[in-house]
Amino acid sequence: MNALDQLFVSLKQWLVGLFPTSLQLGVSVFVSAAAIVGVYAGLFAITTWLERKGLARLQNRMGPNRVGPFGLLQPMADGIKALIKEDIIPQRADRLVHTLAPIVAVVPAILALAVIPVGQNMVAVDLAAGMVFFFAMGGVKEIGVFMAGWGSRNTYSLLGSMRGIAQMISYEMPLVLSALVVVMAVGSLSLVDIVNAQAGYHAGILARWNVFTPWGLGGFLLFMVAATAESNRTPFDLPEGESEIIAGHMLEYSGFKYALFFLGEYMGLFAVSGLAITLFLGGWHAPFSFLAWIPSWMWFFGKLVCFIALFIWLRGTLPRLRADQLMEFAYKFMVPMVLVNLVAVALWHFTAGWTFLGGGLLRWVLCAALLFLPFLGLARLVSKRPHRIQRVYRFAE
Amino acid sequence: MGFVFPLIATLTVLGAVGAMSFRKSIHAALSLVVALLGIAVTYLGLGAEFIALVQVLVYVGAVAILVVFVMQLTRSEGGQGEGMAVRPAALGVGTAGLVCGGLISCVVLLPDFRTPWPEKADVGLARLGEALTGDYVVALEGIGLLLTVAIIGAVLIALKRPNKEETPE
Amino acid sequence: MAPLHQYLLLSALLFGIGLAGVLTRRNGLITLMGIELMLNAANLNFIAFWRHSPNPEAIEGVLLTMFAIGVAAAEVAVGLALVIAIYRRYRSVNLDEVDQLKG
Structure with a gap:
């Protein structure tokens, strides 16, 4: 083995x-x-x-x-x-910026993959601040999106890149803050340490993954929503919505440069899924102790494939959001929920000493209630439609 | 490895010069990104790994992105007419040159700055965290307060006030 | 590793370039970028001198740089909001055209 x-x-x-x-x-x-x-x-x-x-x-x-x-x-x-395929550069495009954009979009996505541990002793670089590195690379990627949109000299490209940047900036905050929960609980920014902290099994069977705690479950769900938005996947694919702005910032690209953007997008998807696995789903650890004989890297890539399947399923199921809905959701729901989650993990940390009978259960219920009640309130707030416009059909009767 | 620093330093200075002199402001912003990344690599060379990452995260990931975003929002892509000021540009460059020359002559003339590097390990993240939540907790809270106030202020300043808007659209 | 004075020279050059930009450019955004460049030059000095101090316990340089980055972030937020407000009022980000105290 x-x-x-x-x-x-x-x-x-x-x-x-x-x-x-x-x-x-x-x-x-x-x-x-x-x-x-x-x-x-x-x-x-x-x-x-x-x-x-x-x-x-x-x-x-x-x-x-x-x-x-x-x-x-x-x-x-x-x-x-x-x-x-022929590589077309629009005549009015900014040639240098247009050419560099796909490279700027791909390279950080690949670099971010380097800090994710894919198996026992299998990580390319174990940075002490691995998570900061990951998010820094996510920030550089946005420059690529911007360069593509502006360098193409096309209104649709520009609109797409504006949408993309606005969306990425807005969802970066919930993304980072929901990942921060794990850092608070583990006490390390190194992704290898975070995986190691999730070793061991509850009652000898169920793995000690972060997702099996109230703050971990909440953090995981919030992280996945923010990650979907960050990697421009449906239902958050406004920057490239085919039916609205054709392909957004990638509109003027053809041939290999377009393939590079495509590659960058999927690399970003793998990276962010890998981070979710590392932070909440125990990285390369097996979910049950009797399954621990399966090699660690198989667990990691198995989980990754599950994530990919989930993203495909979401893409086939959910319709696209409107831009104002997207922003409203980010600032009225995601950010407050993520902040509440930070309080929940602090409560979890301070009640760690509750070893009396039922203490563990009480701790669980308390943290879950702390998360669930604001969730109910915020969900009502977001799903309320204050200005329902009465549509008038003048010609379609 | 002696060629790394001169290379990075040259790149950084070229990026900075571009950021301040390109006619199109978008080019200037992208050039600034090069300079900021160069500075991050310099930090890495000095053994401040965490600061280098924070530099990329904050400056490239947030500041530069916001600047280009606002450039597009205000359609200030520059090009015609914009560029060097009408008021004597030589005066500005001269003043800056004087300041810069003063600094450089200080650095070159003073012998203190030629002593060799002491042995030093990277500042551990744990130690940094302890300092931030221990001796420097007031400063940390101050920064937090400052950022909160800045966010609220920024939103209030940039907020559209339709009833007071009297300038022609 | 390059000697200390080379780092200081780089920092001085960056400061000078930033200052020249602030003094000569009319575009408000470029001016803001120049200020950022000057702040970065100062940060570079902090890190260089932190590395140069013989005391292995000293971390003030790193801490100061972190605080400076935080202040710079706040400054950019307010600065960009001002640029947007100025643009709304004057339809321009040219600082020479902003010549009225009355809002």
């Missing part, structure tokens, strides 16, 4: 050991970087196929079925098509 678990770690050690000592650091960095890019790019290819197939099934269609068995070679066909 252990040999299989540490298979890739020992493989890397063996590979690095082949080189002289002076080169080993460089080789190690290269191997890690190549592994991250290779694995997630492969996952990206599989995800595009899964998404097209899954959406098709949700919409009662067949989906891609021409290239290879079950259309499995479709991602390759897409890739070849993107590579040999």
Whole structure:
């Protein structure tokens, strides 16, 4: 079991050991970087196929079925098509900004993946402030969106990038604050420490994941909503809403540059899902103690695939929000809820000493009530429609 | 590794010069991003990892983004006519040059600044946190209060007051 | 690692460039960016001198930089709000056109 678990770690050690000592650091960095890019790019290819197939099934269609068995070679066909397509730069576009934008959008997304532990002893860089690094990279990505929108010199692109930036800034606050809950509970910004803090099992069976605490459950749900908005997925895909502004900031891109944006978007999705897994779902830990024999990296990627399936399901199910609804939801619901959650985790921390009979249960109920009551109030506030406009149809009678 | 600092420093200064001199203000803002990232890398070289990350998070992720956002909101993309001021630009540059020259001559002439670096480990995050919630907790709360006041103030300033708006649209 | 005075030279240059921008540019946003550049130059000095101090316990430089970044963030928020308010009133962000005290 252990040999299989540490298979890739020992493989890397063996590979690095082949080189002289002076080169080993460089080789190690290269191997890690190549592994991250290779694995997630492969996952990206599989995800595009899964998404097209899954959406098709949700919409009662067949989906891609021409290239290879079950259309499995479709991602390759897409890739070849993107590579040999003509690369068009609009005449009035700002050439330099237009060209740099896809790179600025992709690179931070890949860099953010480097701090996420994918298995036992399997993390490219264990930064002491790994979470700050992750969110910093998320901030740099916004510059890419802006550059694409402005550099294209197209009204739709500009609108899309404005929407995108407004949305990303607004939802970055709930995203960071809901992740902060875990930092408060664990006392470390290092993602490896956060995973390690979730080791062990309640009563020898159920894992000690953060999601099994009231603040963890609340934080997880809030984090997922903010993450969906941050990665521009339905129902928060306003920046690129096809039926409104065609493709937003990506409108003027074609061929390989468009594929890069696409890649960046999915890398961002993987990164934010990976962070959710790390923070709330125990990273590479198994959910039950009797399942711990399955290798840790399988757990991580299994959870990641579940997240991808969830995102595809959401995309096939939910309609898109309006821009004002989006902002209202961010500031009237998400931000207050996230702040309440911070109070809940503080309460959880201070009641840690309640070991008397029923103390654990009382603690659970207290924290859950602290979260649930504001939730009820805020949900009523947000779902209230103060100005219902009576529609008048003049010509459609 | 001796070539890293000169490279980064050159990039940073070029970014800063671009930020202050490009005619199109969007180009200036993007150039500022280069300068800010260069400064972050410099922090990294000095062993202040956390500050480097905070620099990227706050300056690139928030400040630069907000600046370009407001640029689009106010349609101040620049281009025609905008640029150097009509009032003697040489005066401004001269004053800045004088200040800068004074600083540089201080740095170059004083021998204190040529002593070698002492051995030092990175400031641990735990220690930073303890200092922030211990000796410096008042300052931390002050910053928190300042930011809150700034947010409220910013919203109030930028708030649209339709009844008082008399300027032609 | 480059010697201390090179870091200080970089910081002085950045400060000078920022000051020149603030003094010569008319666009309010560029002026704001110049101020940010000057603040960054000061922060760079804080970090350089923190690293240069022989006392291993000293973390004041790092703390001051963090506070300076916090103040800069607050300043940008208010500054940008002012720019938006000015734009609403004058339809311009050109600082030379903002010449009335009456709001």
